[in-house]
Each structure stands twice: as structure tokens, then as C-alpha cells.
Amino acid sequence: MRKNKPFIVLLTLVLMMTLVLSGCGGTAETPDNDEEAAGEVIIGYVGPMTGPSATMGTATKQGAELAIEEINALGGIMGSTIQFVTRDDEADPTKSKTAVEELIDREKVQMMIGQPNSTSVAAAEDYVNQNKIIQILNIATNTALIDPEKYPYTFRTFFPSPVQAEALVNIAKEAGFKNIVLLGDTTALGNDGIAALQAACEAAGVTPVEAITYKSGDADMTPVAEKIKSAGTDCILAWTLGADGAKIVSALSRIGYMDSLTYLGYTGLTLPNFRELAGDGVDRCFTLNGSWSVDAASGQVQLDDARQALYDKIVEKYGKYGAGERTTTPWMIASGYDAIYLYKWAVETAGSFDADAVKEVLETKISDYDMKIGQTDTYRFSAENHEAISGKDLLPVLLDKMATSDKIFGDVNVRGTFEK
Amino acid sequence: MQQLIFGLANGSIYALMALAIGMVSSTTGIVNFAHASVVMMGAMVSWWMMVIYGLSYLPALIIAIVVSIVLNIVMYEACVKKLGNLQHNVGWIITLFGASIILDNTARMVFGTEPQAFPYLFEGKMVTIGDANILLHELMMITIAIVIGIVYQTVIKKTRFGRAVRAVAFRPSTAELMGIKSEYIILLCFAMAGAVAAVGGVLIAPITFASYTMTLSIGLKGFAAAVLGGFGNAKGAFIGGLSLGIIESFISIFIPAGIKDSISFVIMIVVIIFLPGGILSAKIFNKNGFASEKV
Numbered sequence: 001m002r003k004n005k006p007f008i009v010l011l012t013l014v015l016m017m018t019l020v021l022s023g024c025g026g027t028a029e030t031p032d033n034d035e036e037a038a039g040e041v042i043i044g045y046v047g048p049m050t051g052p053s054a055t056m057g058t059a060t061k062q063g064a065e066l067a068i069e070e071i072n073a074l075g076g077i078m079g080s081t082i083q084f085v086t087r088d089d090e091a092d093p094t095k096s097k098t099a100v101e102e103l104i105d106r107e108k109v110q111m112m113i114g115q116p117n118s119t120s121v122a123a124a125e126d127y128v129n130q131n132k133i134i135q136i137l138n139i140a141t142n143t144a145l146i147d148p149e150k151y152p153y154t155f156r157t158f159f160p161s162p163v164q165a166e167a168l169v170n171i172a173k174e175a176g177f178k179n180i181v182l183l184g185d186t187t188a189l190g191n192d193g194i195a196a197l198q199a200a201c202e203a204a205g206v207t208p209v210e211a212i213t214y215k216s217g218d219a220d221m222t223p224v225a226e227k228i229k230s231a232g233t234d235c236i237l238a239w240t241l242g243a244d245g246a247k248i249v250s251a252l253s254r255i256g257y258m259d260s261l262t263y264l265g266y267t268g269l270t271l272p273n274f275r276e277l278a279g280d281g282v283d284r285c286f287t288l289n290g291s292w293s294v295d296a297a298s299g300q301v302q303l304d305d306a307r308q309a310l311y312d313k314i315v316e317k318y319g320k321y322g323a324g325e326r327t328t329t330p331w332m333i334a335s336g337y338d339a340i341y342l343y344k345w346a347v348e349t350a351g352s353f354d355a356d357a358v359k360e361v362l363e364t365k366i367s368d369y370d371m372k373i374g375q376t377d378t379y380r381f382s383a384e385n386h387e388a389i390s391g392k393d394l395l396p397v398l399l400d401k402m403a404t405s406d407k408i409f410g411d412v413n414v415r416g417t418f419e420k
Numbered sequence: 421m422q423q424l425i426f427g428l429a430n431g432s433i434y435a436l437m438a439l440a441i442g443m444v445s446s447t448t449g450i451v452n453f454a455h456a457s458v459v460m461m462g463a464m465v466s467w468w469m470m471v472i473y474g475l476s477y478l479p480a481l482i483i484a485i486v487v488s489i490v491l492n493i494v495m496y497e498a499c500v501k502k503l504g505n506l507q508h509n510v511g512w513i514i515t516l517f518g519a520s521i522i523l524d525n526t527a528r529m530v531f532g533t534e535p536q537a538f539p540y541l542f543e544g545k546m547v548t549i550g551d552a553n554i555l556l557h558e559l560m561m562i563t564i565a566i567v568i569g570i571v572y573q574t575v576i577k578k579t580r581f582g583r584a585v586r587a588v589a590f591r592p593s594t595a596e597l598m599g600i601k602s603e604y605i606i607l608l609c610f611a612m613a614g615a616v617a618a619v620g621g622v623l624i625a626p627i628t629f630a631s632y633t634m635t636l637s638i639g640l641k642g643f644a645a646a647v648l649g650g651f652g653n654a655k656g657a658f659i660g661g662l663s664l665g666i667i668e669s670f671i672s673i674f675i676p677a678g679i680k681d682s683i684s685f686v687i688m689i690v691v692i693i694f695l696p697g698g699i700l701s702a703k704i705f706n707k708n709g710f711a712s713e714k715v
Binding site for chain 2: 186213215218220222223226227246247255
């Protein structure tokens with residue numbers, strides 16, 4: 001044994017070095033120095049490609065890859081080919097921070113998308129901004145992530161909680177509902193949602209009858225339904241997730257009160273199964289969406305021509321919604337696609353890859369951006385506001401068959417059952 | 421009226437869980453911490469049979485009962501029997517908790533993570549009594565639970581098997597000397613508990629939706645009901661289960677959701693402090709001075 005000791009030590013050292021070196025390597029293609037010299041722009045993306053959040057992490061990557069493929073085929077951005085480098089953070093903020101630092105320090109990325117998880121963004125956002133990297137958040141919703149003073153290079157093209165709350169309250173107010181009840185669970189998600197709804201009510205001069213809470217995952221939601229009924233509710237503004245929301249709607253139907261109210265929920269209602277589990281009461285349930293559901297020209301719940309064309313491209317490349325390559329809604333892939341084109345437009349308008357010049361274009365010339373395939377047709381960036389979408393841009397969408405088809409919210413009939 | 425029916429319906433499921441926990445507890449002295457997971461498996465197997473194989477309610481339920489019985493027997497053989505004297509070796513706490521986690525994870529892998537809609541009995545038909553809308557399914561929940569309770573109580577009191585169970589519950593070693601195969605009786609009690617678990621799972625699934633997490637909250641209530649009524653006591657299981665269901669149903673109207681469970685458990689703690697043997701140990705139920713029977 002003693003005789004073999006030096007050999008074992010040497011072998012251990014070699015293995016450790018191999019592990020360290022392989023750990024430094026990326027999961028995606030690393031730019032070749034020759035190509036970089038020939039003119040390349042490096043775009044980075046860190047997101048969950050494995051684990052429970054993999055659906056949205058993969059969607060962003062798929063959308064970005066689709067856009068990059070098209071742009072590179074037509075000569076890139078101002079003649080520079082886009083090199084796309086990605087890392088899987090498994091939605092772990094610590095891994096995410098390390099991966100972002102690696103992409104900035106080692107890969108020298110000039111722009112970043114995401115990350116999709118708010119906690120991951122928060123972990124690395126300081127570093128991204130200190131290094132003057134333009135960052136576009138296409139999915140992360142936490143309110144605090146957008147702050148033009150603190151994070152001058154971070155922009156968001158999705159709608160966060162306060163924007164959704166503002167839209168829900170305004171829709172209810174304009175529809176003339178009198179007895180509005182706020183509904184959310186007792187977790188941080190529900191508390192934040194109720195707080196956002198209360199703030200939006202105050203801003204809109206609406207006084208809700210009551211804020212009702214429930215315990216997420218509770219077996220029986222009939223007591224919640226009874227409280228809603230006894231408050232004489234005609235409209236529920238709900239911050240509920242799929243299964244819990246469905247249980248409440250089902251319980252409201254069970255006590256015969258669902259026909260007396262309108263259930264207007266934040267985008268958590270688009271989770272798979274809500275429509276299936278909620279039963280007949282779903283006919284009175286609405287959620288929010290932007291232009292990726294309602295054709296402004298016709299006013300119908302359908303895709304307009306631009307989004308239909310992108311949907312067709314997504315289906316051609318990644319297939320229909322279902323088990324396999326595409327397991328998410330088309331708008332989520334489109335959000336990654338849109339982020340790349342938005343950056344391309346800003347760079348070309350600025351005539352430079354310089355982050356300050358790109359930032360200025362996004363803040364001052366966004367009304368000229370006419371690629372209308374994002375969540376809304378109008379982006380509202382300014383020097384003081386890095387949120388693209390306002391509560392005024394969102395619309396109520398009935399959770400009917402069209403809305404829950406693959407085109408808009410993903411075909412809920414695919415997931416969770418054994419049918420295709 | 422509406423609240424009373426909701427309370428009785430949920431309470432009947434707590435009662436069935438408490439009854440099954442009591443069946444095992446009375447003969448072995450242990451608490452089956454994996455019982456809620458067997459209830460869940462009963463519901464999931466039944467759902468699977470209906471969705472995949474297109475079976476109707478009754479055949480799906482029968483298969484679920486068989487699977488749950490097998491699960492409980494395997495659990496007894498693997499997690500309980502090997503431990504020997506259960507009074508001295510409390511390893512069953514860990515083995516049964518472990519079995520519960522294994523069952524939950526297995527269900528997640530086999531059936532997926534998404535909750536599934538589970539059909540009501542009688543296609544969700546409702547009857548209106550006064551101003552209350554009552555599902556026929558809820559009435560069936562209450563009826564089936566009571567029938568199971570009465571059948572179990574009759575078997576225990578009136579049959580040779582029942583006497584054998586009571587003998588084993590009283591003292592297994594003495595029962596052995598009387599020619600009763602304690603081992604066999606315990607195994608049968610585990611099997612019966614499995615069957616009751618499957619029935620409870622199928623009855624509650626339309627309300628909770630079928631998923632691997634469906635019994636996370638009601639599982640604890642089953643134990644609470646068993647303690648509230650009197651641990652290891654069939655009548656106590658029903659008194660505990662139905663009282664807990666009714667208390668919950670009425671208090672949840674008036675208090676915030678976040679403290680609903682706390683109130684239920686405060687009531688339970690108070691009962692246990694003043695009546696350590698559960699509600700059935702109160703003097704009012706034992707006027708002749710006899711302590712309530714163990715089974």
C-alpha cells in the first residue's frame with residue numbers, strides 16, 4: 001500500500017486538475033479567438049435548463065437561439081456575428097451568480113438576457129450593472145429588480161406584480177363592479193399579491209369589500225367560498241395559483257355562487273390544469289394577457305398576423321406544445337426571441353455596441369421600435385422607467401378553449417394527462 | 421346546514437383515517453405514520469385505472485383497495501415485523517416515516533406532479549335542502565364512512581375474528597397461549613387498514629384533486645381525530661373525526677385561513693389535557709366506571 005502512495009497522490013492530483021479544468025469549461029460553444037477578431041458580438045444567457053424551473057429557462061434559450069440563427073443568416077448585428085453563450089444555473093442563485101461572473105469575466109459578453117428567476121437576477125444584478133452590460137429581463141417579475149438609478153443597464157419586457165395588480169383593479173373598476181374581494185394565499189406569493197392589489201386599489205380609488213386569505217394546498221376550500229359569498233362579492237381579484245384557484249372556483253360552484261360573480265386572476269391562472277380542475281365555473285374566469293392573445297385589430301382572442309407568423313416559426317423549429325422539445329407556451333419562447341431583436345434594434349439605432357449608447361436609445365427612442373411580437377405592442381421605457389409594460393397595456397382574457405390552446409397559454413390538455 | 425354537511429363530509433374522512441390508524445395501533449401499539457400516503461396511493465391508483473384503462477368507478481376502486489392492502493402488508497413485513505418487540509424498539513417511527521416518503525416520491529415519479537381532476541360519485545349531482553346545496557357525493561362520503569364504522573364495530577364485537585383482535589390488543593403473548601396467531605391477526609389488521617385507506621382516498625380525491633400531495637394536510641388531521649376521540653378506539657375515531665370536521669367547518673368561516681389549523685389543534689390540546697384518553701374517556705361515557713375499551 002505504502003509503495004503505491006505516490007502514485008495515488010499523483011492520480012488524485014491529476015483527477016482534481018481535470019475536474020477543475022472541466023468545471024471551468026462552458027456548456028455552450030466558446031468563441032474562437034479568430035472569429036472574435038473577425039467581428040463578433042457575444043450575448044450571454046444564464047438560466048435553469050434543468051430542475052423544476054427548466055421549462056421557462058429552456059424557453060428563453062430556445063427563443064434567443066431562433067432569433068440569433070435568423071440574424072446571423074442575414075449578416076449579424078452591424079456585420080458582427082452573434083455568439084451565444086449559455087450556462088445552466090438550475091435556478092440556484094449561488095450558481096447563477098458564479099455563472100454570470102464567468103460569462104462577464106471570461107466570455108466577455110456584451111449583453112445578457114434573463115435570468116428567468118427573480119432570486120437569481122437579484123444575486124448577480126449588481127455585477128452585471130457594475131460591468132455595464134445591457135440586461136433584458138424577459139420573465140423575472142420581482143418589483144425590486146427594476147430601478148434605473150440602482151441598475152441603469154437592466155430593462156424588463158414582462159409585466160411584474162404591481163403592473164398586473166394595476167391592470168386587474170382598473171379592469172374591475174371600468175367594468176363597474178361594486179363588491180370587489182381580494183383573494184390570495186398565506187404564503188409570500190399571496191401576501192405580495194394582496195399587498196400589490198391593495199396598493200393598486202388605493203391608487204385607483206377603489207375600496208375592496210374584504211381581503212380573503214386561504215392556506216395554499218388546503219384540502220377543502222368551501223369555507224373560503226362561503227366567505228366570498230357572505231361578502232356579497234360580484235368580482236374576485238385573485239392572486240391564486242392553478243390548483244388552489246381551481247379548488248376555490250369548484251367550491252364556489254358547489255355552493256351555487258359562481259354564477260353571481262366574475263373571477264379575475266393574475267397570470268397564475270394560466271398554470272396547467274386550472275381549466276380542467278375548475279369545472280364549469282371556468283366560464284366566468286378571466287386572466288390577464290397582453291397582445292400575445294388579443295388581436296388589437298379585431299378585438300378577438302387570437303393571434304395577430306405578426307405573432308401568428310412567429311408562432312408558426314416556433315412550431316416549425318420546436319414542434320407543438322407537449323412532451324419533448326417544446327414544453328411551454330409560445331409567448332415565453334417569443335420573449336427570448338424579442339429580447340435579442342430589441343437589443344439588435346437598439347445597437348443599430350445607436351450605431352454602436354457601447355452600453356451607454358444602447359441604454360440611451362432604449363430610454364429615448366423606444367417608440368420607434370416597431371417589431372410587435374412581445375407581450376404588448378408598445379414599450380414604455382424612459383430614463384426614469386425601465387419597465388416596458390404598464391397596467392394600461394394588459395387585457396382580460398377569458399380562460400376559454402382558444403385562450404388555453406397552444407397558441408396562447410399552451411395546450412393544458414397535454415400536460416398532466418396521458419393523452420396527446 | 422351547509423356547514424354541517426361540509427363538516428360531516430370532511431369529518432367522515434378524518435374518521436376513516438382515524439379508524440384505520442386505530443386498527444393498526446390497537447393490535448401493535450404503533451402509529452402508522454405512512455397511512456396518509458397509502459390513502460393517497462389508493463386515490464392515485466384509482467385515478468390511473470379510470471384514465472389509462474377507462475375503468476368505471478367500482479372496478480377502479482376494487483383495484484385500488486387491492487393495491488393498498490398489498491402496500492400495507494409489504495409495509496408491515498418490511499418496516500414493522502422485522503423490528504421485533506415494538507415496545508422496546510421504537511425504530512418503527514423512522515421506518516414508517518421512511519415508507520411514507522418513499523410512497524410519496526414513487527407516486528410523484530409514476531403519476532406526475534400535476535393535480536388531477538377526480539370524478540364525483542353520481543356525476544356531481546346536487547340536492548338542495550333549505551338554502552344548502554349538497555352534493556350526493558358528500559352524502560355518500562358520510563354514509564360509506566358510517567357503514568364501514570358499523571361493520572367494523574360489529575365484526576370486532578360479534579365475531580370470532582373480532583374476539584381474536586381484542587385478545588391480541590389486550591395482550592399478544594397471552595393471546596398466543598390461547599391458540600390465537602397474533603402475527604396473523606396483526607397482518608389482517610394492516611390489510612383492513614389498507615382497504616379503508618383506499619376507500620377514504622377515493623372519496624376525498626374529488627375535493628382535494630388527486631395528486632401526490634393530496635393528503636399532506638388531511639393526514640395530520642387523521643392522527644388528530646384518532647387522538648381526539650381516543651387512540652385505538654373505533655367509536656372514538658368517529659367521534660374524533662366528525663367533531664374535528666364540524667369544528668373546522670364552523671370556525672373557518674369566522675377566522676383567517678392562516679390560523680385555522682392552529683385553532684383546531686388548540687382545541688385538540690385542551691381536550692387531551694383534560695381528557696388524556698380522548699373524548700370517549702370522559703366520565704359521561706363511562707358511568708359504570710369502566711374505561712373505554714381499546715377496540
